[in-house]
Amino acid sequence: MTTAAGRDPGLQPERTRLAWRRTTLSCTVVALLAFRQSLHAGATAAGVVAVALSLLAWLGFLGVAHRRVTGMGSARPPAALSPRLALTAAACTVALAVFAVATLF
Amino acid sequence: MSGFVRGLRLWFAPERIREEGDTPDYRFSLANERTFLAWIRTALALIGGGFAVDQFLPELAWGVRAGLALGLLAAGVLCALRAVNHWVRCERAMRRGEDLPVSHFPALLSLVVAVVAVAMVVVVLFGWEGR
Numbered sequence: 001m002t003t004a005a006g007r008d009p010g011l012q013p014e015r016t017r018l019a020w021r022r023t024t025l026s027c028t029v030v031a032l033l034a035f036r037q038s039l040h041a042g043a044t045a046a047g048v049v050a051v052a053l054s055l056l057a058w059l060g061f062l063g064v065a066h067r068r069v070t071g072m073g074s075a076r077p078p079a080a081l082s083p084r085l086a087l088t089a090a091a092c093t094v095a096l097a098v099f100a101v102a103t104l105f
Numbered sequence: 106m107s108g109f110v111r112g113l114r115l116w117f118a119p120e121r122i123r124e125e126g127d128t129p130d131y132r133f134s135l136a137n138e139r140t141f142l143a144w145i146r147t148a149l150a151l152i153g154g155g156f157a158v159d160q161f162l163p164e165l166a167w168g169v170r171a172g173l174a175l176g177l178l179a180a181g182v183l184c185a186l187r188a189v190n191h192w193v194r195c196e197r198a199m200r201r202g203e204d205l206p207v208s209h210f211p212a213l214l215s216l217v218v219a220v221v222a223v224a225m226v227v228v229v230l231f232g233w234e235g236r
Contacts, residue, residue, distance in 0.1 A: 016135045019142040026149040033156035040160070080134035080196070086141060086189050087116055093145060093185040097152045097178045104159060104171055 013078050017069050023089075024065045030096050031058035037103050050103055057095040064089045115193050122193065126200030137195045144188035147214075151181035169228055173221060180217050 034054035038047045064085050072078045115122055155177035162170055187210050194206045 012132045012135045016139055016142075019139045023142045023146050023149070026146045026153070030149050030153045030156065033153055033160065037156055037160060077131040078135065080128075080131065081138045081141070081192075083116060083122060083189075083193060086192055089145060090148075090185045090189045093148050093152065094182050096149075097155070097182045097185075100152060100155050100159070100178050101175065104174055 013072050016078075017072060020065045020069055024062060027058060027061045027092070027096075031055070034096055034099055037100070050099060054096060054099050057092045057099070060095075061089060061092040064092070113190075115197070116189060122196060122200070125197060126202060129199040133199055134196065137192060137199070140195075141188050141192040144184060144191070148181045148184035148188065151177050151184060151218075155181065165228060173224060173228070176217070176221050180214065180221075184214065 031054055035051060038050040038054070068081065068085055155174045158170060158174045158177060165173075191206070191208060191210070198205050
């Protein structure tokens with residue numbers, strides 16, 4: 001394991017970091033669609049709340065990604081993903097979907 | 106089912122996962138994490154598809170549009186929740202030195218996506234005439 005770790009010093013954390021970036025990008029696209037949806041609904045009180053909530057979900061996801069990416073850079077060997085972060089990322093994703101369902105009706 | 110409940114408890118008491126077995130090679134954990142992220146991206150793509158159906162197909166009847174969007178959004182939510190569950194199960198299996206868990210979910214998801222795609226084709230081909 002130590003020889004394997006010596007042979008592969010940086011690529012695995014790098015690939016994981018890029019995977020987080022890709023995921024953040026996907027989340028941004030969905031958040032923009034959510035933003036567009038609530039613009040469509042007009043500047044009602046419900047529309048403003050919807051924009052705020054989707055922004056919150058997006059920021060939550062960004063925060064999780066940022067914590068993970070910076071956390072992975074400092075530790076060596078990098079620590080495994082904590083379940084709390086995984087759960088938060090999934091919760092932000094679900095929140096965007098719930099928002100979409102709410103604006104459907 | 107009890108395995109599912111135990112897995113669910115692990116979601117909310119995450120420290121417990123570290124009590125079992127040995128810490129695996131970090132590369133395996135990172136690979137598991139990337140798989141988790143790939144599933145999250147799949148979920149985000151499905152949710153984005155739900156938004157897109159609602160926003161970019163305004164000619165469709167409301168019922169059809171809402172049905173398609175709801176199907177995609179529900180698939181996205183399932184996908185996100187299942188991503189966490191599968192990640193926890195894989196992490197635990199690696200710590201215990203067991204085989205990785207098998208899953209019917211990819212087959213199920215591909216069936217749902219195929220059904221939605223066929224429905225889209227039918228709707229696009231015949232939907233406007235019925236209006």
